[in-house]
Amino acid sequence: xxxxxxxxxxxxxxxxxxxxxxxxxxxxxxxxxxxxxxxxxxxxxxxxxxxxxxxxxxxxxxxxxxxxxxxxxxxxxxxxxxxxxxxxxxxxxxxxxxxxxxxxxxxxxxxxxxxxxxxxxxxxxxxxxxxxxxxxxxxxxxxxxxxxxxxxxxxxxxxxxxxxxxxxxxxxxxxxxxxxxxxxxxxxxxxxxxxxxxxxxxxxxxxxxxxxxxxxxxxxxxxxxxxx
Amino acid sequence: xxxxxxxxxxxxxxxxxxxxxxxxxxxxxxxxxxxxxxxxxxxxxxxxxxxxxxxxxxxxxxxxxxxxxxxxxxxxxxxxxxxxxxxxxxxxxxxxxxxxxxxxxxxxxxxxxxxxxxxxxxxxxxxxxxxxxxxxxxxxxxxxxxxxxxxxxxxxxxxxxxxxxxxxxxxxxxxxxxxxxxxxxxxxxxxxxxxxxxx
Numbered sequence: 031x032x033x034x035x036x037x038x039x040x041x042x043x044x045x046x047x048x049x050x051x052x053x054x055x056x057x058x059x060x061x062x063x064x065x066x067x068x069x070x071x072x073x074x075x076x077x078x079x080x081x082x083x084x085x086x087x088x089x090x091x092x093x094x095x096x097x098x099x100x101x102x103x104x105x106x107x108x109x110x111x112x113x114x115x116x117x118x119x120x121x122x123x124x125x126x127x128x129x130x131x132x133x134x135x136x137x138x139x140x141x142x143x144x145x146x147x148x149x150x151x152x153x154x155x156x157x158x159x160x161x162x163x164x165x166x167x168x169x170x171x172x173x174x175x176x177x178x179x180x181x182x183x184x185x186x187x188x189x190x191x192x193x194x195x196x197x198x199x200x201x202x203x204x205x206x207x208x209x210x211x212x213x214x215x216x217x218x219x220x221x222x223x224x225x226x227x228x229x230x231x232x233x234x235x236x237x238x239x240x241x242x243x244x245x246x247x248x249x250x251x252x253x254x255x256x257x258x
Numbered sequence: 259x260x261x262x263x264x265x266x267x268x269x270x271x272x273x274x275x276x277x278x279x280x281x282x283x284x285x286x287x288x289x290x291x292x293x294x295x296x297x298x299x300x301x302x303x304x305x306x307x308x309x310x311x312x313x314x315x316x317x318x319x320x321x322x323x324x325x326x327x328x329x330x331x332x333x334x335x336x337x338x339x340x341x342x343x344x345x346x347x348x349x350x351x352x353x354x355x356x357x358x359x360x361x362x363x364x365x366x367x368x369x370x371x372x373x374x375x376x377x378x379x380x381x382x383x384x385x386x387x388x389x390x391x392x393x394x395x396x397x398x399x400x401x402x403x404x405x406x407x408x409x410x411x412x413x414x415x416x417x418x419x420x421x422x423x424x425x426x427x428x429x430x431x432x433x434x435x436x437x438x439x440x441x442x443x444x445x446x447x448x449x450x451x452x453x454x455x456x457x
Binding site for chain 1: 283285286287288289290412414431432434435436438439
């Protein structure tokens with residue numbers, strides 16, 4: 031009798047957890063803002079370089095984010111010619127390293143005065159640079175989750191969650207006119223869950239990925255259709 | 259039986275060592291060459307530099323960076339000076355003094371790294387302390403330039419050893435950035451360049 035009661039209680043807990051898992055769906059909310067300073071249009075033979083703004087502190091744009099952007103912009107129905115970040119940095123070494131990279135478009139004239147820099151840019155047909163800064167951080171986490179294995183079997187039980195905030199900004203420089211053409215910022219927030227109902231069930235929100243897709247779509251529109 | 263135990267122990271011990279061979283691209287700097295003829299002496303420690311360190315709870319780490327650093331420096335020096343010749347001794351002979359404007363001796367003084375477990379940050383970081391000594395063609399010390407190259411890399415897209423290897427490569431690159439852009443700005447180097455222009 032006692033054994034039956036225990037099993038019913040255990041089943042009840044599992045049903046409650048299952049209900050929670052079904053009820054929880056990891057959703058991500060994203061927000062985009064754009065400010066344009068000049069008209070932009072990228073020709074079919076011109077290229078874009080996406081660069082992560084590096085720093086020597088503990089936070090900087092993840093390489094995976096700039097790779098995601100390059101992938102999203104370089105593919106699809108209206109692809110843009112992209113020069114990979116590392117290839118561009120090697121070509122322009124040592125002028126786009128963390129300690130030498132121009133911090134604003136006002137520094138471009140000084141950079142182009144360096145021997146060979148202007149020629150390299152012209153030969154590669156680089157028209158725009160998109161400097162990306164920002165990162166994805168975990169702003170909250172909680173819950174408990176554990177898995178056990180015994181001779182009678184094993185399983186996981188519990189619920190844990192973590193909330194992430196992704197905040198990125200693209201500053202677009204026009205190398206032909208040596209100006210800042212505009213800025214686009216993307217913010218996304220989402221909470222991921224890991225529920226243990228015998229087996230672990232992850233429900234993952236990907237705010238970094240959502241920010242990447244949103245920023246890429248906006249950046250493509252910024253460069254392809256002239257917003258005047 | 260004894261042999262198999264020995265092999266087992268050896269395998270167990272070797273599994274605790276994280277061995278990293280640093281690799282990466284070697285970009286040619288886009289800089290104006292200094293119009294001088296220099297001899298360069300790389301000592302064996304510089305050529306074969308290996309850093310070994312045991313970390314509590316993380317085993318032994320062995321980072322082989324000498325070979326990649328040498329390739330990087332050879333390319334860097336060729337881009338920095340009009341004529342570069344590698345020599346086998348740290349002093350120029352009387353005969354050589356007329357062929358060169360000076361001799362450069364780069365050294366690695368110190369290498370250090372941090373793992374995310376130690377620093378509490380989410381990346382591996384590496385630093386290389388270089389010392390570049392410049393001597394005249396009469397073996398008189400003109401200046402010494404100490405520079406620290408720094409690099410960091412998240413293990414996200416790499417495993418631990420690859421991330422530290424990448425951080426080390428970035429430190430070499432950073433050191434090269436400083437040397438290629440700052441060395442000629444040193445007053446002693448400027449003076450040496452002015453005096454050496456008239457061969």
